[in-house]
Amino acid sequence: SGIPGISTMLQSAKKRVVSDGLFYAELNKFLSSELAEESYAGVEIKQTPTATEITIHATRVRDVHGENGRRLRELTTLIEKRFGFKKGGVILYTHKVLEKGLCAAAQCESLRYKLEMGLPVRRACFGILRYVMESGARGCEVIVSGKLRAQRAKAQKFRDGYLLRTGQAAEDYLD
Secondary structure, three states, X not given: OOOOOHHHHHHHHHHHHHHHHHHHHHHHHHHHHHOHHHOEEEEEEEEOOOOEEEEEEXXXXXXXXXXXXXXXXXXXXHHHHHHOOOOOOEEEXXXXXXXXXXXXXXXXXXXHHHHHOOOOHXXXXXXXXXXXXXXXXXXXXXXXXXXXXXXXXXXEEEEEEOOOOOHHHHHHHXX
């Protein structure tokens, strides 16, 4: 009933895809908690024959590097220990996000800090919305949910400009 070994080959490919996705999710969560104050904006992972290259996207790259690259070396050893890489098996690079206003993750961190500082929700959201639109975006939507003022939780949406919301185009082009 079929060529032997094909089902096991497909199974191992499925496991590899799932394990790669889990590694990406765990690494993204780890880096977002470690680099929250440096405006962490995302990560890219590239497998090479010699090592795993990880590119960290942030708006303040200098803070990610630390003094003489010390923070970057600390992050490298933390990632090697946490995920079981051999020494020298991980190479970290940094990439500066040039358009901070067009990076959703950076704006999310900015909104978080504004709300933690006690700025009213509407004012913080409209400030983010204005900054994004001035940066050249065609449209933007900010959704804040939870206990905003009273005990009861609710969600507020703030929109400006043209925004795709349905279909494949929304999947392809929205950040």
